[in-house]
Amino acid sequence: VYTPCSVIDSKGCPKEPIWKISAVRVEHDPVKHRISYDGARISFLGAPILWLPGLSHPDGSEAGGGSGFLLPNIQYGRDNGAEFSLPYYFQLAPNRDLTITPHLYTEVLPALEAQYRALTDRGAWQASGMLTYSSRFAATAAAAPPPNSNKDVRGYFDANGRFQYGPNWTLSGSIRTTTDRTFLRRYDISRDDRLRNQANAERISENSYLSIKGWAVQTLRTNDRQGQQPFALPAIDYRLRLTDPLVGGSLQIQANTVALIRTAGQDTQRAFTAIQWDLRRYTPLGQEVTLTAYGRGDVYHTDEVGRTLTAVYRGNPGWSGRGIGALAADIRWPLIGNFLN
Structure with a gap:
């Protein structure tokens, strides 16, 4: 059995961990800093929720970073039905990683989500997005499409970063955009009704300040x-x-x-x-x-x-x-x- 949770209470008595992984065989590789399981079973609050024939993950040490599956997510929504998602984390380098998350639904076609993050000697940036193929919901009930309306590629993109060039100059920016006005709400990503995009170059010295900025807004409001x-x-x-x-x-x-x-x-x-x-x-x-x-x-x-x-x-x-x-x-x-x- 493996669990990162405490297995004793404040008085030193045994207690059931919040979640644990039990298996027929558990192996720890001290060189690769990974824990591997044969016949793994994941339990939450004492109840088994997922069975896997094989499973491995980092051992939690500072040198134990690596690729592998993250915790799955199960939820239900009125529009998409039951949803199951299982992220997979790729450690591309000590300063770069990529997470791919497939989303499976009972009422609509699957969706694919990705997030890329990078840290450089000048700053950090990240980009994420989601893509699927489904019918577009109208922004108002009066304009709702018929049940057999044509499907289309739908998705969103989100990126931001900040970089330092010397002691005075800073470059920063962010991008948020989506294919239509209802995608973010239908897939429970965000409730924002406006998406702001901006880029900014700043120079700050002891006695001066300069900012050169540009921004744009994508509205998701019904009547805008x-x-x-x-x-x-x-x-x-x-x-x-x-x-x-x-x-x-x-x-x-x-x-x-x-x-x-x-x-x-x-x-x-x-x-x-x-x-x-x-x-x-x-x-x-x-x-x-x-x-x-x-x-x-x-x-x-x-x-x-x-x-x-x-x-x-x-x-x-x-x-x-x-x-x-x-x-x-x-x-x-x-x-x-x-x-x-």
Whole structure:
């Protein structure tokens, strides 16, 4: 019998483990760090749930990683019927692995799921997906297809990663997409009604920050039109902090721009630049004086406003802009000492 669970309670008395593997013969290979079984039987809470003629798995030591079957999953759903899945784990290298999971259903055709993970000297990334061949459920009951509707290839893809290039630059991104609006819910993968995809390059130093980002959204909502969903490309944010070489103080500069593009809707572009100067000084009597000068300029552009379905969200077509300027002085007099003592 093999089990990773405790077989004694807090008082040292024997107890039944949560799950265990029993077999006619059990062998441990100290070189390959694997445990092998002949006539294996898996039990959960004392009840046998699976019989296998042969089974092997890593022994759990630090050197015992390896390929093999993972725990099976059994569940029932109204749409797909009873489901049985048995993942198989491939250790491709100490820093890379692949998991293949076939899904068997009683009411629909099988599906195949895969996940790949990798760790490099610059970062980590993973990709997963699922693929099957089945009929598409309509997003609304009123538009439900007839029982003999044609089947189609359906699936989803999900990937993300983050990489570090030197002490300042970071690249990250994520992709989430599916073939139709009901696949993720029908196969109990996710209840999200929007899938966001994004890519971002960042540079961070002691006195500056730069972000260049782009993102897109796939809507799964019933009444949303995909053409109304925006692409943000590019979305740029830059910030810089300097020491004023003339009269002292600190100077902060910020520039930001974003373009929202729709294939069947209103397009909008915006950009602004802001500059703020601060000077802090102390008087001989202990007052703290802070002088601030601030300036900002914005520019906007909008077109295709007539393609926005909701009138209140329509902007004015063409170019527009604004400018803001401000001066401020702040005086404080911190007091410290003994009072009436």
